[in-house]
Amino acid sequence: MVLGSRGGDSSSREGLDVRSYPAALAGADAIVLAVPGSALGATLADHAGLLDGQLLLDATNNIEGAQYHQLELFREHVPNARVARAWCSLGWSNFLSPVIDGVAMDLLWCGPSGDDGRLIEDLITSTGLHPIRTGGLDTANIVDTATRLVLSLIFQGGFPHELGIKLVR
Numbered sequence: 001m002v003l004g005s006r007g008g009d010s011s012s013r014e015g016l017d018v019r020s021y022p023a024a025l026a027g028a029d030a031i032v033l034a035v036p037g038s039a040l041g042a043t044l045a046d047h048a049g050l051l052d053g054q055l056l057l058d059a060t061n062n063i064e065g066a067q068y069h070q071l072e073l074f075r076e077h078v079p080n081a082r083v084a085r086a087w088c089s090l091g092w093s094n095f096l097s098p099v100i101d102g103v104a105m106d107l108l109w110c111g112p113s114g115d116d117g118r119l120i121e122d123l124i125t126s127t128g129l130h131p132i133r134t135g136g137l138d139t140a141n142i143v144d145t146a147t148r149l150v151l152s153l154i155f156q157g158g159f160p161h162e163l164g165i166k167l168v169r
Contacts, residue, residue: 021047030055030119037062040070044077052078055116059087068144071137084111084120085140089147093161098128105164106132108146110139
C-alpha cells in the first residue's frame, strides 16, 4: 500500500510509504480517495489526468450537503473512472480496530461488480471488515443513510466512536 500526499514524497511515516500523488498513483490497481469532502472537487480537477479511467474508491463524505456522496463531481472531472463508494459508512477509528467483541464490522459499499467488485471486496476484507455491497452507484443513497445513522448515533446519541454495523443473517 502506498499513500499519496500533497506534501510530496517522504520515505516513511510511521512505517507507511508516502509519496506525491503522481508517484503514488502510478501503477495502482485501485485508488482510495480519503480527503475532506470539501476538497474532493479540487482533488479530482487537479489530478483528473491521473485519475480518469482508474478504479476510484470514494471514502469522502460531504456532511454539509443534502447528500453525503458527490458522484456528480466524478462524472464532471473523471467521466471514464470506475467509481465505488467505500470506507465512508464508518468512523476512521474503526479502521484501526474493525472488530468489536470478536465480531468484524460490516462495511457497506456500492459500485461495480465483476473483477472490480471482487478487488474492492478483497481490499475491504484485508482491512478486517466484512464487505456488504448494496448494489451499483444507484444505491449510493443507501450507503449515505447508513453513514448518517452511524454518525448520528456517535455525535448526537452519545455512542462511542468505535461503533459499527453488523447485519445478522
